[in-house]
Amino acid sequence: MYQQQVNTMLSQQDALSQTENEVSTGNAINVPSDNPIGAAQIVGLNHILAENTEYTNNITSANTRLSTESSTLSSVSNLLNSVNDLGLSSINGALSSSDLSNIATELTQYRNQLVQYSNTTDANGNALFAGTSTTTTPFVMNSSTGQVTYAGNNQQSFVSIGQGLQVANGDSGSSLFMNLPAGNGTFVASAGTSNTGTLVVGANSVTDTAAYQAATASGPLNDTITFGTNGTYSVTDAAGNPVTDSSGNPITGTYTAGGSISFDGMSLALSGTPAAGDTVNIQSDTSSNTQDVFTTLNNMINALQGGQTGAALTNTMNQQLEALGQAMSSVSSTTVAVGSRLDTLQQQQSSYSDLGVTYQTALTDVQNVDITTAISNLSLQSTALQASQQVFAKVQGTSLFNYLQG
Incomplete structure (x- = not known):
């Protein structure tokens, strides 16, 4: 009985200590x-x-x-x-x-x-x-x-x-x-620096993607449009060879002021009148044709x-x-x-x-921790411990001799 009472009080003290810790820390x-x-x-x-x-x-x-x-x-x-x-x-x-x-x-x-x-x-x-x-x-x-x-x-x-x-x-x-990318982002069309006529290169773009891709399939373009008398023109590549159409015919024509020239899926809007020998160069090598905005x-x-x-x-x-x-x-x-x-x-x-x-x-x-519940538990645990201690105080003084004597 003595050991049981002691164990009970120790358990109650441990629970009370834990509850006190929860109340003080809030955890x-x-x-x-x-x-x-x-x-x-x-x-x-x-x-x-x-x-x-x-x-x-x-x-x-x-x-x-x-x-x-x-x-x-x-x-x-x-x-x-x-x-x-x-x-x-x-x-x-x-x-x-x-x-x-x-x-x-x-x-x-x-x-x-x-x-x-x-x-x-x-x-x-x-x-x-x-x-x-x-x-x-x-x-x-x-x-x-x-x-x-x-x-x-x-x-x-x-x-x-x-x-x-x-x-x-x-x-x-x-x-x-x-x-x-320079130019229109796909190719660059520029008038020759030694031109003597009034030819002006305006807006230009790819109008036939399939034809353009076919023209550039073997490599980037570096073509030159060369004008003759009365607006006639022909197109040659970088080596000076005639550029041909899909049928193998050399690309030639006659330019009318304010018109455009189209070939290989590209269209170039032009204005003014070219003099004989004036040129327009077209390059499609976008890897080298770059230009930073500051240079522009x-x-x-x-x-x-x-x-x-x-x-x-x-x-x-x-x-x-x-x-x-x-x-x-x-x-x-x-x-x-x-x-x-x-x-x-x-x-x-x-x-x-x-x-x-x-x-x-x-x-x-x-x-x-639920602080309300914890405080309530603290009060109950404290009361229970006090009761156990009071009971233990009375029980520990009781002996069989005292009982027989009484």
């Missing part, structure tokens, strides 16, 4: 032995919550960086639109050399501003358009020539925002500003400052405006891509916010 599980299964759940839930916090921090950082990039691209787009307007306005025979020089001055300012935009950094001072070389100033301009070189790389930096989920938090300046602006500036007039100036500006269109398209597509990434970040952040509430609730249910 239902203070050591793994309190609830091994619950303790394992707490470890797992805390790991998930910590992981979600890390991903949420990454999302916040990426969102700030991409928002800065989106704003910068919007400014670049507006700048290129202004350049395009100036380029179009320069194709006006009524403008004086002074007017053209003023336009060149404005374009120079836009070029310098574009270099600043391309070197934009995020809140941490890391370059947006340097690829993964974020600590490098990506675009460096030669103050004498205006030539701009790229010091970054062509890689894209990524940030992890979930299990197996990454999002690009920047773009390489090489693909955005530098390695842009420099070519426009040099043409306006170099005294070009008439058809020569118009041809130069038309070709540069065509290249500028490629730069504007590059900025536009990158803007769309950045917007898509921002949407992904927003959706992922919303998901983590909801999951965070769910996991935190689950953790609370497992880890936190």
Whole structure:
């Protein structure tokens, strides 16, 4: 009886101590032995919550960086639109050399501003358009020539925002500003620099994809349209051999001012009157026919400052405006891509916010004690222990001799 009473009180003291600990800490599980299964759940839930916090921090950082990039691209787009307007306005025979020089001055300012935009950094001072070389100033301009070189790389930096989920938090300046396809993106048509007529090369495009692919199947084009008298023309390849149609006949014809010339799936809109011997060259090697946006602006500036007039100036500006269109398209597509990434970040952040509430609730249910119930249990356990102690005090003084004596 003595040992049984002692064991009972020890058990009650242990339960009371555990309840006191729960009330003081607010935790239902203070050591793994309190609830091994619950303790394992707490470890797992805390790991998930910590992981979600890390991903949420990454999302916040990426969102700030991409928002800065989106704003910068919007400014670049507006700048290129202004350049395009100036380029179009320069194709006006009524403008004086002074007017053209003023336009060149404005374009120079836009070029310098574009270099600043391309070197934009995020809140941490890391370059947006340097690829993964974020600590490098990506675009460096030669103050004498205006030539701009790229010091970054062509890689894209990524940030992890979930299990197996990454999002690009920047773009390489090489693909955005530098390695842009020249011409219409498929081929380049340019008037000969020694032309003496008033021929102007306008818009050009691929109008028959199958015919164009057949013409370029054996290699890139490097054809020349040579004009004779009265608008007659013939087409030769780089070796001077006649270019033939699908029937094997040499491609020849007569050009009418304001018309177009079509062959091998291509169509070239022309205007003006060519002199005998004037040429138009067509190249389809897009791997070598690339032109960065800074070179495009420099070519426009040099043409306006170099005294070009008439058809020569118009041809130069038309070709540069065509290249500028490629730069504007590059900025536009990158803007769309950045917007898509921002949407992904927003959706992922919303998901983590909801999951965070769910996991935190689950953790609370497992880890936190019901304080009302715990206090009630504490009172009951304390009363029970006191009763046991009082009973034990009376029982331990009782003996068989006392019983017989009584």
